[in-house]
Amino acid sequence: MTYQGVLTKMATEFSQPIQYYLVFENDFINMNQLLNKTITIQFVGYQCLNCSLYKAIYRQGFCKSCFFDIPQAADWIMRPELSTAHLDQEDRDLEYEKKVQLQPHIVYLANSSNVKVGVTRKTQVPTRWIDQGAHEAIEIVEVPNRYLAGVTEVALKDFVADKTNWRTMLKNEIVDENLVEWRDRLKQYIPEAARDYFIASNTETNIEFPVLQYPEKPKSLNLEKTPNYQGVLKGIKGQYLIFEDETVFNIRSNEGFVVALSVQ
Structure with missing residues (x-):
């Protein structure tokens, strides 16, 4: 199954452990249900969270012109x-x-x-x-x-x-x-x-987080350098996805990126 949309920080529900939801415009995913599953993340493009234009993200999910103009930044x-x-x-x-x-x-x-x-x-x-x-x-x-x-x-x-x-x-x-x-x-x-x-x-x-395996040497996934990544999801903590190969992906830092997410 494949989902596509603009990344925004995961919604959370306070329970033991925390429940995480990745919310796209027309769909949402309970990320806890993807633990131990193989996930592919493909970088598709950009969409500024303010103007919605296809412009490179500068900071906080906004393009450069919006970042220096809007009160949210x-x-x-x-x-x-x-x-x-x-x-x-x-x-x-x-x-x-x-x-x-x-x-x-x-x-x-x-x-x-x-x-x-x-x-x-x-x-x-x-x-x-x-x-x-x-x-x-x-x-x-x-x-x-x-x-x-x-x-x-x-x-x-x-x-x-x-x-x-x-x-x-x-x-x-x-x-x-x-x-x-x-x-x-x-x-x-x-x-x-x-x-x-x-x-x-x-x-x-x-607070208890849904983590099956913590990384010993976490390495951050940069979608602009690695536009196609595949790994087995082993945990979620903060706004990070933690994978079996010790790759970690910060959803919050990638707000405004359009991705295709496939689950096997």
Whole structure:
């Protein structure tokens, strides 16, 4: 059976283990059902997630012109502390920025390759943690806008990492941590403006991924260099497909690529 469509990040369902769905325009695939099956991924072309034109993807699934124009790719997306909608100041599109920035945001700790701090909209919990391949996570503060979450994250980055090592995450070389202790230890470094939003009552969320075999030396699949790849699917973690030959394919990094996916 062959499916064809534009890659976007896999949809997930929180269960034990996580259920993954690859969604195309006219079809979707429950990827968990493909474990131990041979999959062929063929690169067909590009389709910008914004303008839908056949243009090379620059970043985040967008062509270069869209990336530097649309609010969905503005700097405050990756750096929440640059948010300005709470000041009624426009960056690229104030209406969109108010819609996204002026809603509850969570600052959290997640353990994927190590303990790291991050920010997400409240509506994206636990999806954000799943997408990062975190096997455990905990909320630190819930604030009313993206800016406050961003400045809290910046303050905490002096004392805890803010990046995931994708190789360590995929090899599952992880150590369980007491995130409640981490949270309580970091409380003193939360900025005064966000201190009243500290969450003291919640516990860790634990996440199980559908992985039958972890790679020892993961190597990333680049569809532009290898436009036709075939392998046996052995696991899914974060937004990565893990294959028997230790090839890994990051769906999120290939958003906007049109592929044909065949299952044997």
